[in-house]
Amino acid sequence: MSAPVVDMPLTRASVLEAHERIKPHIHLTPTLTSRTLDAFASTPRSTPLDGIANAREVTVDNAASPKIKFVIKCENLQKGGAFKIRGATHAISRLSASQSSKGVITHSSGNHAQALSIAAGSHSPPIPCTVIMPTISTPSKIAATKGYGANVVFSGSTAPEREAKVSEEQAKTGATLIPPYDHPWILLGQGTVALELIQQAEETGRKLDAIIAPCGGGGLLSGIATACEGTGIRVFGAEPRKDGANDCQRGLKAGKRVEVVKTLTIADGLRTPTGKITYGIIEKKVEGVFSVTEWEILQTVRLVLERLKVVVEPSSVVPLAVALFDEDFRRLVEKEGGEEGWNVGVVFSGGNTTVEMLGKLFAREEEFKEEQAEAYKNV
Amino acid sequence: MSAPVVDMPLTRASVLEAHERIKPHIHLTPTLTSRTLDAFASTPRSTPLDGIANAREVTVDNAASPKIKFVIKCENLQKGGAFKIRGATHAISRLSASQSSKGVITHSSGNHAQALSIAAGSHSPPIPCTVIMPTISTPSKIAATKGYGANVVFSGSTAPEREAKVSEEQAKTGATLIPPYDHPWILLGQGTVALELIQQAEETGRKLDAIIAPCGGGGLLSGIATACEGTGIRVFGAEPRKDGANDCQRGLKAGKRVEVVKTLTIADGLRTPTGKITYGIIEKKVEGVFSVTEWEILQTVRLVLERLKVVVEPSSVVPLAVALFDEDFRRLVEKEGGEEGWNVGVVFSGGNTTVEMLGKLFAREEEFKEEQAEAYKNV
Numbered sequence: 070m071s072a073p074v075v076d077m078p079l080t081r082a083s084v085l086e087a088h089e090r091i092k093p094h095i096h097l098t099p100t101l102t103s104r105t106l107d108a109f110a111s112t113p114r115s116t117p118l119d120g121i122a123n124a125r126e127v128t129v130d131n132a133a134s135p136k137i138k139f140v141i142k143c144e145n146l147q148k149g150g151a152f153k154i155r156g157a158t159h160a161i162s163r164l165s166a167s168q169s170s171k172g173v174i175t176h177s178s179g180n181h182a183q184a185l186s187i188a189a190g191s192h193s194p195p196i197p198c199t200v201i202m203p204t205i206s207t208p209s210k211i212a213a214t215k216g217y218g219a220n221v222v223f224s225g226s227t228a229p230e231r232e233a234k235v236s237e238e239q240a241k242t243g244a245t246l247i248p249p250y251d252h253p254w255i256l257l258g259q260g261t262v263a264l265e266l267i268q269q270a271e272e273t274g275r276k277l278d279a280i281i282a283p284c285g286g287g288g289l290l291s292g293i294a295t296a297c298e299g300t301g302i303r304v305f306g307a308e309p310r311k312d313g314a315n316d317c318q319r320g321l322k323a324g325k326r327v328e329v330v331k332t333l334t335i336a337d338g339l340r341t342p343t344g345k346i347t348y349g350i351i352e353k354k355v356e357g358v359f360s361v362t363e364w365e366i367l368q369t370v371r372l373v374l375e376r377l378k379v380v381v382e383p384s385s386v387v388p389l390a391v392a393l394f395d396e397d398f399r400r401l402v403e404k405e406g407g408e409e410g411w412n413v414g415v416v417f418s419g420g421n422t423t424v425e426m427l428g429k430l431f432a433r434e435e436e437f438k439e440e441q442a443e444a445y446k447n448v
Numbered sequence: 449m450s451a452p453v454v455d456m457p458l459t460r461a462s463v464l465e466a467h468e469r470i471k472p473h474i475h476l477t478p479t480l481t482s483r484t485l486d487a488f489a490s491t492p493r494s495t496p497l498d499g500i501a502n503a504r505e506v507t508v509d510n511a512a513s514p515k516i517k518f519v520i521k522c523e524n525l526q527k528g529g530a531f532k533i534r535g536a537t538h539a540i541s542r543l544s545a546s547q548s549s550k551g552v553i554t555h556s557s558g559n560h561a562q563a564l565s566i567a568a569g570s571h572s573p574p575i576p577c578t579v580i581m582p583t584i585s586t587p588s589k590i591a592a593t594k595g596y597g598a599n600v601v602f603s604g605s606t607a608p609e610r611e612a613k614v615s616e617e618q619a620k621t622g623a624t625l626i627p628p629y630d631h632p633w634i635l636l637g638q639g640t641v642a643l644e645l646i647q648q649a650e651e652t653g654r655k656l657d658a659i660i661a662p663c664g665g666g667g668l669l670s671g672i673a674t675a676c677e678g679t680g681i682r683v684f685g686a687e688p689r690k691d692g693a694n695d696c697q698r699g700l701k702a703g704k705r706v707e708v709v710k711t712l713t714i715a716d717g718l719r720t721p722t723g724k725i726t727y728g729i730i731e732k733k734v735e736g737v738f739s740v741t742e743w744e745i746l747q748t749v750r751l752v753l754e755r756l757k758v759v760v761e762p763s764s765v766v767p768l769a770v771a772l773f774d775e776d777f778r779r780l781v782e783k784e785g786g787e788e789g790w791n792v793g794v795v796f797s798g799g800n801t802t803v804e805m806l807g808k809l810f811a812r813e814e815e816f817k818e819e820q821a822e823a824y825k826n827v
Contacts (some may be wrong), residue, residue: 098479145757370801378524378759378799420757424750424810431803 075163077253079350084296088260088261091158094191100269101141105376110137111410112372112390114399116430132169135402136410137392140270140277142262145381152418153184153249156288159258160247161188161196172197172245176224176231178206179338180419181249185218186300199244201234209393209423250286251344260292266414267302278411279303279402281388284317284358285339287347293416294354302414305398306351306358309334317343317351317361317430335363335430338384338419359398361390364437367430369393373417374427382422382428388415455543458729463675467640470537473570475527477516480520484755486748489516489771490789490802493778514781516771519649519656521641524760524799528596531641531797532563532628533793535667539626540567540575551576553623555603555610557585558717559798560628565596576768578623580613588802629665630723639671645793646681657790658682658781660767663696663737664718666726672795673733681793683778685730685737685762686767688713694739696722696730714742714809717763717798738777740769743816746809748772752796753806761801762809767794 077083113132115403125207144152161173175185182200189198198219202211203226215221224234235246248255263280270277280297284290294304306314312332320327320343330342343351351358366383369390373381391398393411402411456462481796492511514723523531540552552575554564561579565661568577577598582605589760594600602809627634642659649656659676663669663685673683687694691711699706699722709721722730730737745762752760770777771792 150757374759375802378529380753380759381755423754424806427803428807428810431807 072248072252073168075253077257079253079257079295080427081296081298081300083253083257084260084264084292087159087257088264090162091155091258091261094188095154096146098143098146100266100273100381101143101274101377102139102275103141103377106372106389106393107138107215109372111135114394114396130412133396133399133403136406136408137402138275138410138412139389139392140266140273140275140412140414141389142266142269142414142416143379144262145385145417148418149180149184149187150419150421151180152259152289152416153180154187155261156255156258156292157181157184157188157247159261160185160252161192163254164196164245168245169196171243171245172199173241173247174199174201174238175247175249176201176235178202178210179249179251180421182214182219183217183421185247186214186219192217193293197242197244199242201231201238201239203231205435227380232346250288250341251346253346256288256347256350257295258292259289260294260296262289263293263414265298266416267300268295270412270414271356275412277302277414278406279305280414280416281305281307281391282416283336283339283384283387284308284343284351285384286341286408287343287351288315289416289418290317290345290355291350294341294350298354303356304354304381305388305391306355307391308358308360309336309339309363309366309387310360311363314340315358317348318358318360320348321352321358324429334366335433336366336384336387339387357398357401359391359395361387361394362437362441364434364441365394366391367434367437370430379417380420380422381417382419384417385417389417390396451627451631452547454632456636458632458636458674460677460679462632462636463639463643464672466538466636467643469541470637470640471535473537473567474533475525476644477522477525479645479652480522480758481518481652481654482520482756485751485768485772486517488751489518489638490514493773495776502781512775512778512782514778515785515787516781517654517789517791518768518771519645519652519654519791519793520756520768521645521648521793521795521807522758523641524758524764524796526736526798528559528563528566529800530559530563530799531638531668531795532559533566534632534640535629535637535671536560536563536567536589536626538640539631539633540571542633543575543624547624548575550624551578552582552626553578553614553617553621554626554628555580555614556628557581557589558628559800561598562596564626565593565598569597576621578617578621578625580610580617582610593816615676629667629707629720630725632725635667635671635674635726635729636669638668639673639675641668641795642672642675642793645795646676646679649791649793654791656681656793657785658684659793659795660684660686660770661795662715662718662763662766663722663730664763665720666696666722666730668795668797669696669734670726670729673729682735683733684767684770685734686716686768686770687739688718688745689739693719694737696727697737697739700731700737701728713745714812715745715763715766717761718766736777738770738774740766740773741813741816741820742801743813743820744769744773746813746816749809758796759799759801760796761798762795764798768796774806
C-alpha cells in the first residue's frame with residue numbers, strides 16, 4: 070500500500086499554485102465575525118460569562134487578560150461539509166492521464182473519503198473512486214459515500230486489515246492511493262484555506278496576527294503553516310486533550326512524534342496521530358500547539374450554535390476553544406498583543422453532524438463538567 | 449394603551465426610505481443557496497428523498513413537479529438574532545426629540561422586545577426602554593432583555609393585564625408604545641429585508657420570481673409585499689396549520705380576519721393572529737397564504753441544520769416548508785414557472801433557540817409523524 074511519491078517543494082508558492090488549480094471547483098466559504106465571541110475572548114476567564122465558567126482554577130489575580138478579535142472561516146459550509154475537498158481536489162488535479170483512467174482509492178471512513186468521492190465524481194470525465202470502509206461503519210456513512218458515486222469495499226477495522234484490502238484492490242485496478250493527510254498534494258491543498266482567510270480578514274478590516282487550526286493528522290495545520298510562511302502571521306495548532314489525544318503537543322514537548330493514540334474524544338476528526346510529513350512541517354513552522362478538554366470543546370460548540378447560529382462538528386471548534394479557554398495561549402496574546410490585541414483567524418473545519426449526534430453530545434455535558442476539574446490536575 | 453398615529457404612505461418608496469434610515473445600524477445579512485435544497489424542492493414529493501417523505505397521500509400520478517431554486521436570506525444572523533431589529537430601529541429613528549427623551553415601551557416577550565431594547569440602547573444618546581413581560585416568562589428571556597439594557601416590568605399573562613400595565617407605565621413616564629407588528633413604522637422597517645434579498649439574489653444570478661415570508665402578526669409579510677409592489681415579484685405568506693394557527697389563510701378564505709387564535713405550534717413566533725393594518729395590506733398585496741404541519745416544519749428544521757448547517761428557530765423555516773411540502777404552492781410553481789421554474793426567495797426570520805430547545809423539539813418527531821396523516825384529512 071503506497072501513495073505516489075511526489076517531489077514538490079512544500080512552500081507558500083506551491084500552496085498558491087494549488088489554489089489556482091482548485092479554486093474553480095470549491096466554494097469560497099464565508100468568514101464570520103462576532104462581537105459576542107470577541108467580548109467573551111477578551112474577558113478574563115475568572116469572570117463567568119453567559120453562565121460559562123472555567124473549572125480551571127483561574128482567579129482574578131492570575132487570569133490572562135488578552136484582547137482578541139476573531140475572523141472565522143466557515144469550512145463547515147464547504148462542499149461536502151468540510152475543508153477536505155481542498156486536498157482531495159488538488160490531488161485529483163495532479164493525476165496523470167494514465168493514473169486518472171485507473172482511478173483513486175482511499176481508506177478514510179470520515180470526511181476525506183466523502184471529499185475524494187465528490188472530487189473524483191465531479192472531474193470531467195469522472196474518475197473511478199474506491200473507498201475501503203470497515204464493515205462496522207454506520208449505514209448512513211456508507212450510504213453517503215455511495216451516494217457521492219464511490220465504490221465502497223469493506224474490510225476489517227484494524228489498520229493492517231484495512232491496508233491489506235487497499236493493496237488487494239490496488240493490485241486489481243492499479244488505482245492511485247490518496248491518503249487522508251500525510252501527503253504533499255493533500256497538505257498543499259488544505260493550506261489554500263489560509264490564503265482565502267487572510268484576504269477575507271483584510272476585507273473586513275482585520276489584518277491577521279495569528280491563525281489557529283485544528284490538528285488531527287496534521288494536513289490542515291501543516292498546510293496552513295506552509296501557506297503563511299513569510300507573511301508574518303503566526304500559526305498555532307489546537308488539539309483535544311482527552312486520553313492523550315494531544316499527541317502533537319506531547320510530541321513537540323518530548324522532541325519525538327507520538328505514533329499511536331487511542332482516544333474517544335468527542336472531537337472525532339482529531340483522534341488520528343499526526344503524520345510523518347505533516348509532523349516535520351509542524352515542528353519547523355508552527356509556533357505552538359495547545360489542547361483543550363472535552364467540556365471546553367462542548368461549551369464552545371454551544372456558543373457557536375446558540376450565538377453564531379452555525380452548525381459545527383466538535384472537531385471544528387477546538388481552535389476557538391483554545392482561544393477562549395487555554396490560559397497559556399491567552400497569556401501569550403496578552404503579552405505579545407498588548408493593548409491593541411490580536412486578530413485571530415480560526416478555521417471551522419467541518420459541519421457534518423446530525424440532530425441525533427448533537428443530542429447525544431449534550432446529554433454528556435454533566436459528565437464532562439465533572440471531568441473538568443480532574444483534567445487540569447496534571448497541568 | 450395606544451401607539452402613535454402616523455400618516456405615512458404604505459408604499460415601496462416608504463420602504464426604500466426606511467432602509468436608508470436603518471442601514472447603518474443593522475447587519476447586511478448573507479444569503480445562501482443550496483443545491484441539495486433545490487434538488488429536493490424540484491423532486492416530486494411522491495419520491496422520498498433523504499428518508500424524508502410526505503405522509504400526505506401524494507402518488508406518482510398526482511404529485512406536483514415544480515422546478516425551484518432558492519435564495520435564502522439569513523435574518524437568523526441579524527443583530528439580536530432576528531429580523532425584528534429592522535422595524536424597531538426604524539421606529540426609533542422616527543421618534544421626535546420629545547418622544548425620545550420620554551422613552552419607549554412594548555409588551556412583546558419575544559424577539560421584538562429584545563430588538564427594541566437593542567435599538568433603543570444603541571441610539572445616541574440611548575433612549576430609555578421599558579418592556580412589560582409576564583411574570584411567568586422564562587428567566588433566560590428576562591435576563592437577556594435586561595442584558596440589552598431594558599427596564600423590565602412584570603404583569604399578569606393575559607392581554608388585558610398586560611395592556612393595563614402598559615397604560616400604567618405610560619401614565620408615569622409618557623413613553624411611546626412601539627407595538628410588535630401592527631404599525632406603519634414597524635412593517636415598513638421589516639419590509640426592508642426584501643430590498644436586500646432582491647439585490648443579493650440578482651448578484652448570485654437568480655432574479656426572483658417570488659418571495660415567501662412567514663406570517664404571524666403579519667409585519668414582515670405585509671412589509672415585504674409593500675416593498676415588492678411594482679417589481680413583478682409575487683409575494684406569498686406561510687403559516688403553521690396546527691390548531692388553526694393558519695389564521696391569515698383562513699381569514700382570506702372566509703373574507704374576514706380571524707381575530708383570536710389559540711395554538712401551541714412549535715413555530716412559536718407565528719402563534720399571534722394577523723394584525724388589523726397588516727391584514728389589510730396582505731389582503732390587497734399578497735398572492736396567497738399557505739400552511740404546513742408540525743411534522744413538515746420539523747423535517748425542514750432538520751434539513752436546514754444538517755444540510756445548510758445554520759441554526760434556525762422553527763418559525764424561520766415555515767416558508768421553506770411550504771415550498772418543499774405544500775402541493776398547492778408546488779402545483780402553482782409547476783404551472784406558472786414551467787420548464788425554467790421559479791427563483792424563490794425565502795426569509796429565515798430568526799435563530800434564537802438553544803441546544804435544549806432543539807433537543808425537546810426533536811424528541812417530539814414521532815408524535816408529529818403520527819399527527820401528519822390526520823393533518824391532511826380535512827384538506
